[in-house]
Amino acid sequence: MSALGTTAELDRAIVLALDERPLDGAALKAVLDAARAGTLSSGADADVSFERLLAGARAVRRRHFDNSLHLCAIVNAKSGDCTEDCAFCAQSGSHNTASPRHAFLEPLEIAAAAEAARAAGASRFGIVASGLSLSEADFERLLEAVHLVSQAGLYADVSVGLLTPSRLMRLKNAGLSGVHHNLETAKSFFPQICTTHDYEDDVEAVRLALNTGLFVCCGGIFGLGESWEQRAELGQTLLELGVQNVPVNFLTPIPGTRLEHRSVLSRQEALGILALLRLMLPKANLRVCGGRSAVFGPAGPQPEGGDGQRALFNSGASGFMIGDYLTTSGSPIEADLALARELGLSPTPTPNPARDR
Numbered sequence: 001m002s003a004l005g006t007t008a009e010l011d012r013a014i015v016l017a018l019d020e021r022p023l024d025g026a027a028l029k030a031v032l033d034a035a036r037a038g039t040l041s042s043g044a045d046a047d048v049s050f051e052r053l054l055a056g057a058r059a060v061r062r063r064h065f066d067n068s069l070h071l072c073a074i075v076n077a078k079s080g081d082c083t084e085d086c087a088f089c090a091q092s093g094s095h096n097t098a099s100p101r102h103a104f105l106e107p108l109e110i111a112a113a114a115e116a117a118r119a120a121g122a123s124r125f126g127i128v129a130s131g132l133s134l135s136e137a138d139f140e141r142l143l144e145a146v147h148l149v150s151q152a153g154l155y156a157d158v159s160v161g162l163l164t165p166s167r168l169m170r171l172k173n174a175g176l177s178g179v180h181h182n183l184e185t186a187k188s189f190f191p192q193i194c195t196t197h198d199y200e201d202d203v204e205a206v207r208l209a210l211n212t213g214l215f216v217c218c219g220g221i222f223g224l225g226e227s228w229e230q231r232a233e234l235g236q237t238l239l240e241l242g243v244q245n246v247p248v249n250f251l252t253p254i255p256g257t258r259l260e261h262r263s264v265l266s267r268q269e270a271l272g273i274l275a276l277l278r279l280m281l282p283k284a285n286l287r288v289c290g291g292r293s294a295v296f297g298p299a300g301p302q303p304e305g306g307d308g309q310r311a312l313f314n315s316g317a318s319g320f321m322i323g324d325y326l327t328t329s330g331s332p333i334e335a336d337l338a339l340a341r342e343l344g345l346s347p348t349p350t351p352n353p354a355r356d357r
C-alpha cells in the first residue's frame with residue numbers, strides 16, 4: 001500500500017476509536033505499521049506516521065477521559081516464594097533474586113498503607129499477594145484487610161491469584177470492590193513466559209470476576225520479547241473479555257530472573273504500545289504501572305533538560321500507579337502529582353461498577 005493509503009487507513013483507525021468502534025483488520029494493520037515504524041526510525045515517513053499515531057491516541061484519550069487522571073496504589077501483602085515460574089518476576093521461587101520475601105502482612109499494617117495512599121490521592125488500593133492461591137489462614141487475613149481498606153474510604157481491590165466463586169463472594173461481602181488479574185501477554189507467547197499454569201486459568205479468573213459484577217483490572221507486561229502482533233493479540237483478548245481497566249507494565253529486567261538480560265523498552269516503543277492499546281480499547285482506563293521510570297526516567301525535573309515523563313503523561317494513558325510497585329520502587333508521589341498539575345490533569349476517582357451505578 002502507498003504511504004498515502006497507509007495514512008488514510010491510520011486516520012480511519014483513529015476515527016473508529018474516537019467513535020468507540022472496533023478496529024477492523026486494515027485499520028489495525030495501519031496502527032501496527034505506524035507503531036513499528038516509530039521504533040525503527042526509518043526515515044521521515046515513519047516519523048510522520050508515528051507522530052500521527054501518538055496524536056490520534058492523545059485525541060482518543062481526551063475524548064473519553066478529558067483531563068482526568070486515575071491513580072491507584074498497591075501494597076505487597078505477601079512477597080516471594082511463588083510456586084509459578086513467570087520469566088520476568090522477582091517473586092518466583094524458580095528465581096534467585098534479592099527481592100524481599102515475607103509472609104502475609106497483618107491486616108492493620110495493610111490498613112495503614114491504604115491510609116497513606118488515600119492521603120496521597122489514590123482512589124483504589126490493591127492488596128497483592130504472590131502465589132497461585134492463598135492458604136485458608138492468609139485468606140482470613142485478606143478478608144479482614146479488605147474490610148479495613150473499604151472502611152477507610154478506598155475502593156479495596158485484591159490481586160491474589162486464582163479465587164473460587166465462594167471466596168470471591170466472601171470477599172465481596174467484606175467490602176471488596178475489584179479484582180486485579182493480569183493475563184501478562186498474548187496466549188501465543190504465554191508458554192515462553194510461564195509453564196506452571198495455563199493461560200486459560202487466567203482468562204477464567206478474569207471472566208469469573210467480571211461475571212460477579214466486580215471492578216476488574218486486567219492487563220499485561222510488555223518488553224518480554226513479544227511481537228507487535230502479539231501485543232495486538234493481547235489487546236484483542238482484553239477487548240473480547242470486556243475489560244475496562246488495563247494496567248500496562250513495561251519490563252524492568254531484574255537480576256536473577258530469566259529475563260535479566262533483556263533491554264528496557266525505548267520510550268518510542270512504550271508510547272507506541274500505549275497508542276496501540278488506546279486505539280484498540282478506546283474507553284478502557286490504561287494505567288501505567290511497573291517500568292514507568294525505567295523507560296521514561298524520573299517524574300520530576302530532568303538534570304539534562306529532557307522531558308522525563310511528560311510524553312507519557314500526554315500519551316494515550318489515562319491513569320498511573322503511584323507509590324512503589326511490587327518489587328521495584330516507583331516515583332515519589334509528590335513528583336507525580338506536580339507533573340500532573342503542570343499538565344492540567346486532575347486526579348479523579350475511578351467509578352466502581354458495583355457501588356457507583
Ligand code: SF4
Binds near residue numbers: 085086090130131
Ligand atoms: S507474576 Fe505472580 S504468579 Fe507469576 S511468579 Fe510472580 S507472583 Fe508468581
